[in-house]
Amino acid sequence: MSEAGDDEVWLDDAAGPLVRPYTVSAGRTRPTVELDLLSLVIATGRAARGMDIEHVKVLGLCNTPTSVAEVAAHMRLPVVVTKVLLADLVDCEAMATRAPKPTSGATDRVLLEKLLDGLQRI
Amino acid sequence: MAYNESDVFPTQVKILIAGGFGVGKTTFVGAASEIEPLSTEELITAASVGTDSLVGIEDKSTTTVALDFGRITIEQHGIVLYLFGTPGQERFWFMWDELSAGALGAIVLADTRRLQACFEAVDFFEHRGIHFLVAVNEFQGSFRYEPEEVRAALELDERVPIVLCDARDGQSATSTLRSLIQHLLTTAPAPSV
Numbered sequence: 001m002s003e004a005g006d007d008e009v010w011l012d013d014a015a016g017p018l019v020r021p022y023t024v025s026a027g028r029t030r031p032t033v034e035l036d037l038l039s040l041v042i043a044t045g046r047a048a049r050g051m052d053i054e055h056v057k058v059l060g061l062c063n064t065p066t067s068v069a070e071v072a073a074h075m076r077l078p079v080v081v082t083k084v085l086l087a088d089l090v091d092c093e094a095m096a097t098r099a100p101k102p103t104s105g106a107t108d109r110v111l112l113e114k115l116l117d118g119l120q121r122i
Numbered sequence: 123m124a125y126n127e128s129d130v131f132p133t134q135v136k137i138l139i140a141g142g143f144g145v146g147k148t149t150f151v152g153a154a155s156e157i158e159p160l161s162t163e164e165l166i167t168a169a170s171v172g173t174d175s176l177v178g179i180e181d182k183s184t185t186t187v188a189l190d191f192g193r194i195t196i197e198q199h200g201i202v203l204y205l206f207g208t209p210g211q212e213r214f215w216f217m218w219d220e221l222s223a224g225a226l227g228a229i230v231l232a233d234t235r236r237l238q239a240c241f242e243a244v245d246f247f248e249h250r251g252i253h254f255l256v257a258v259n260e261f262q263g264s265f266r267y268e269p270e271e272v273r274a275a276l277e278l279d280e281r282v283p284i285v286l287c288d289a290r291d292g293q294s295a296t297s298t299l300r301s302l303i304q305h306l307l308t309t310a311p312a313p314s315v
Contacts, residue, residue, distance in 0.1 A: 037189075037220065038134040038204060065131050067204070069191060073160035079189070098131045107310045111133065112226075115203065116303045118196030122296050 033087040033097060037079065040065040041086055041097045048092040058085050059094060132195075136204040137302065138221060140247070141231035142239020146259045146289035147207040148190055150231060154205055154295035155192020189221075194299075203299075208243070218246060227306050228254035229298060231289065234267050237275050244276055255283040255305055257298045281309075 035041075043062045048055075054075070061074050072082035089095035139147045152159045190207040206221055222228075230243045240256070247254040258272055267275075269284040278284070285301050288294040 036224075038136060038224075040131050040134065042131075067134065067202075069189060069204070070160060070193075073189070073191075109307065109310050109312075111135070111201070112303055112307050112310060114199035115135065115196065115201060115226075116300060116307070118199055118201060118203075119194070119296055119300045119303065121198075122194070 033090045035068050035083045035086055035097065037067065037069045039068045039097055041068065041071065041090075041095050042066070044094055044096050046094050048089070048094040051089075051094070054085055055089055055094070058082075058089060062095065065098075132200045132202045134202050134204065136206055136221075136225050137299065138206050138208050138225050138228040138252075139231065140208040140228050140240070140243035140254075141259075142233070142236060142243070145231045145233045145236075145239060146261075147231055150229070150257075150259075150287075150289040150295050150298075151190060151192040151205045151207045153290055153292045154194065154299060156195060157193050159190060159192045159207075161190040205299075222246075222250060222252060225252060227302050228252055229302055230254050230256045231287075232256050232258050232272065232276070233261060234258060234272065235261070237272065241276070244278070248279075253302075253306055253309055255285060255298075255302050257285050257287040257289075257301075259289045260286055 041062050042065045043059045051059075054077075058071060058075060061071055068079065068082060068086065071086065072079045075082055075085075077085075086095060086097070090097050139150050141147055148159060192205045194203040194205070195201075196203065206225075208218060208221060228243075228247050230240050230247070232240045244254075244256070246252075256272065256276065256278065258267070258269070260266070269286075272278075272284055273280070273282075283301060283305050285298055287298045
């Protein structure tokens with residue numbers, strides 16, 4: 001395997017990080033795990049074999065519950081690619097996830113009052 | 123799963139910060155957020171985009187075209203509030219549906235020099251039944267209008283609150299968020315006993 005220079009990250013096999021998640025997922029267009037922008041993910045500490053460097057990076061970002069949106073921003077990857085990477089990790093149990101609660105948010109008085117209380121203390 | 127979920131995972135909610143191009147959405151998100159606002163990398167310079175109206179916004183050279191968000195953690199209640207700046211240009215409106223799904227509500231920032239720039243945001247939230255308020259961002263050099271003049275110009279329902287804010291100021295931005303939550307409380311159904 002040829003080591004492409006680090007400076008040439010957009011070339012050939014080094015271009016993998018962007019393309020590969022799609023091929024790894026065998027053409028899945030949606031991850032096996034439903035992930036929303038605000039779904040939270042957390043590394044379980046369980047290492048998986050055969051992880052790509054991106055998977056390792058993602059795990060490193062998620063020692064505490066972290067939203068999909070934040071992982072995407074830190075990885076500088078499109079959200080859709082980030083979701084595929086995360087789903088891979090969930091599939092091999094290196095990552096645990098929880099979707100945002102199906103929210104009745106705007107009509108949930110208890111939640112709104114807690115939020116208001118919190119914002120008043122800032 | 124080995125986690126006691128309610129211990130580990132906070133409740134996540136989101137509020138949208140909308141308004142026209144260059145109205146101060148990113149500034150507002152940054153002022154209110156506890157973290158540096160995060161964004162996908164797609165920045166474009168205003169000069170490179172022929173379709174943006176630049177009248178009155180000469181000082182703004184870039185805008186974010188994708189997600190742009192900040193966060194406020196309310197630790198004592200286990201809530202994390204995300205503030206998402208919405209794409210300010212029409213051709214990115216496809217993103218609004220995913221963004222608006224599950225949002226508590228929205229703040230529409232208005233620049234009185236270009237009130238028409240927030241028409242679309244107002245329409246969008248009205249049609250989707252998403253509660254919002256209008257926050258008039260007080261730019262230097264902008265003429266101060268009375269809230270009722272703004273209401274008339276935007277043909278806003280009388281129940282939609284209008285507040286003044288300074289998007290650069292964290293206190294002011296937080297206060298605007300409180301106003302939105304108070305508004306949501308007035309529209310939320312009374313607790314069933």
